[in-house]
Amino acid sequence: MAASSAVWSAASSTAPPTAPPVTSAAASDVEGKHTGVQVGDTKQRLLLLVLDGLGWAPEGEHNPLSEADIPFISRLAEDVPPTLLEASGSVVGLPPGQVGNSEVGHLTIGTGRTIPQASVKIRDTITGGGFRGCPALADVFARSRAGGTPVHVIGIASEGGAHGHIDHIGAVLDLAEEYGWSDRTYVHAVSDGRDVPARTALHDLAQLEKRGARLATVVGRKLAMDRSGRADRTESVVAALTGANGAPGTTGDWRAAVQEHYAAGVTDEHLPPLVLDAPRIAPGDEIVMTNFRPDGLRQLATALAATGRPLTTMTRYSDDIPASVVFDQEHVDGTLAQAVAAAGLAQVHIAEREKYGHVTYLLNGYTQQRQAGERHIMVASRTDVPSFDLAPEMSAREITERLIGELRSGEAQFLVANIANIDTVGHTGNYDAVRQAAEVVDACLRDIAAAAAEHGAYLLVTADHGNGESMREADGVTPSTRHTTSPVPLWLLGADRALAPSGDLRDIAPTCLHLLGIEPPAAMSGRVL
Ligand SMILES: O=C(O)[C@@H](CO)OP(=O)(O)O
Numbered sequence: 001m002a003a004s005s006a007v008w009s010a011a012s013s014t015a016p017p018t019a020p021p022v023t024s025a026a027a028s029d030v031e032g033k034h035t036g037v038q039v040g041d042t043k044q045r046l047l048l049l050v051l052d053g054l055g056w057a058p059e060g061e062h063n064p065l066s067e068a069d070i071p072f073i074s075r076l077a078e079d080v081p082p083t084l085l086e087a088s089g090s091v092v093g094l095p096p097g098q099v100g101n102s103e104v105g106h107l108t109i110g111t112g113r114t115i116p117q118a119s120v121k122i123r124d125t126i127t128g129g130g131f132r133g134c135p136a137l138a139d140v141f142a143r144s145r146a147g148g149t150p151v152h153v154i155g156i157a158s159e160g161g162a163h164g165h166i167d168h169i170g171a172v173l174d175l176a177e178e179y180g181w182s183d184r185t186y187v188h189a190v191s192d193g194r195d196v197p198a199r200t201a202l203h204d205l206a207q208l209e210k211r212g213a214r215l216a217t218v219v220g221r222k223l224a225m226d227r228s229g230r231a232d233r234t235e236s237v238v239a240a241l242t243g244a245n246g247a248p249g250t251t252g253d254w255r256a257a258v259q260e261h262y263a264a265g266v267t268d269e270h271l272p273p274l275v276l277d278a279p280r281i282a283p284g285d286e287i288v289m290t291n292f293r294p295d296g297l298r299q300l301a302t303a304l305a306a307t308g309r310p311l312t313t314m315t316r317y318s319d320d321i322p323a324s325v326v327f328d329q330e331h332v333d334g335t336l337a338q339a340v341a342a343a344g345l346a347q348v349h350i351a352e353r354e355k356y357g358h359v360t361y362l363l364n365g366y367t368q369q370r371q372a373g374e375r376h377i378m379v380a381s382r383t384d385v386p387s388f389d390l391a392p393e394m395s396a397r398e399i400t401e402r403l404i405g406e407l408r409s410g411e412a413q414f415l416v417a418n419i420a421n422i423d424t425v426g427h428t429g430n431y432d433a434v435r436q437a438a439e440v441v442d443a444c445l446r447d448i449a450a451a452a453a454e455h456g457a458y459l460l461v462t463a464d465h466g467n468g469e470s471m472r473e474a475d476g477v478t479p480s481t482r483h484t485t486s487p488v489p490l491w492l493l494g495a496d497r498a499l500a501p502s503g504d505l506r507d508i509a510p511t512c513l514h515l516l517g518i519e520p521p522a523a524m525s526g527r528v529l
């Protein structure tokens with residue numbers, strides 16, 4: 001079935017009684033401008049719901065959504081084919097063909113334009129001659145040589161490209177060589193298994209060694225890149241890296257250790273710290289973190305900076321972390337949140353902890369600042385399960401209840417929320433759990449849509465990137481844990497107008513503003529759909 005006409009068959013064909021009317025009635029003129037809601041419309045309440053990781057792909061055996069019992073979404077898709085939005089590659093500031101992710105997805109949704117990503121600037125810097133022209137990195141090696149101190153490079157060591165890239169670690173090693181400091185530069189590799197297939201560390205670590213890396217530790221991103229506030233995870237990594245109390249003993253051969261973990265069913269993302277035969281990070285040693293995406297290493301950076309060791313990070317992970325920054329990211333002005341506030345409307349942003357930074361810091365253009373009338377609500381993420389396939393419902397119900405409460409109270413005219421299940425469970429590679437996640441999301445969506453209809457709010461339903469709609473690698477067998485380049489759907493409920501049939505993530509903010517009766521800022525390059 002063609003993606004543009006995909007309708008996932010629901011196991012149950014009964015339409016939910018609470019489904020609000022969905023209309024495909026309004027016409028569009030030849031210019032691609034759509035009649036229906038006009039600027040100045042008085043409804044002036046809108047909920048933007050991001051169903052994280054819901055890409056739109058043909059039905060098929062690799063798509064758990066085609067087997068899921070999701071009557072609400074199925075009926076929606078039957079009544080109104082969704083507008084399909086591009087959510088990967090250059091429209092979201094990434095290299096062409098690169099899968100989208102929640103960072104660039106929310107950033108593009110909230111700013112209504114393409115924000116060129118640090119990953120592209122870094123890649124261009126490397127191909128243009130390497131890091132020697134980057135003062136923050138050159139200073140690291142100048143200081144180390146002068147003081148005789150080692151340099152420790154920490155970063156995700158894969159070709160995934162969502163949080164960092166193995167080549168960026170390689171480029172730091174090249175710089176070490178230029179400074180004659182290779183012998184004193186050590187790599188603490190974070191194994192991925194989430195943006196690449198689940199067992200690629202053996203290959204990636206071997207690549208690093210080929211590039212001359214002296215491997216000091218290896219640890220899975222589940223621990224090293226925890227962003228759920230699990231201090232125990234972060235502390236265990238700090239202990240392994242610094243040799244503090246609680247550090248595990250030295251593992252002789254990383255190949256044998258990784259293979260042993262594979263045999264026990266532990267894949268790259270979940271590898272416990274492997275401590276190799278190399279110096280630990282001593283007080284005064286330089287630390288360089290190569291991840292460019294800020295959220296993954298934020299907790300570890302905070303913890304290591306607190307030990308007083310000099311820290312250099314590829315981008316600014318947080319305004320609160322004392323670090324030299326190689327590629328600083330400027331705040332973006334003229335965002336959706338700013339335009340809503342400037343119009344005198346109140347807004348609320350809601351997500352569970354796993355995606356809270358996405359609907360706040362990233363959606364608002366790399367700032368933790370709130371506008372007048374802007375509230376943020378963080379719903380707790382489950383911490384009682386080692387992996388979310390064991391709790392595919394995650395915290396979707398609580399988010400739904402908060403949203404319904406907000407719709408009922410009428411305090412905010414603009415509401416934005418993220419429901420993380422399809423993406424977060426998608427990363428576990430567990431096909432059946434994604435099916436269950438989709439069923440939970442569908443039931444929540446039904447209730448949210450009913451509340452939006454009852455309280456007179458437009459509802460825009462969309463996603464930030466694809467993931468859960470394709471749960472097998474190209475071989476048709478290996479479970480896929482990663483994002484996709486699928487377009488994402490966009491539906492508008494509660495308005496007597498249709499959306500344009502296609503667009504991209506930049507178009508969401510102008511469309512929201514238009515529905516709220518606000519002129520989109522000129523800086524937004526997206527169009528009203
Ligand atoms: O989990 C993450 O950090 C990424 C994948 O690396 O997913 P998302 O962009 O959806 O947050």
Ligand SMILES: [Mn+2]
Pocket residue numbers: 053102423424427467483
């Ligand atoms: Mn994801």
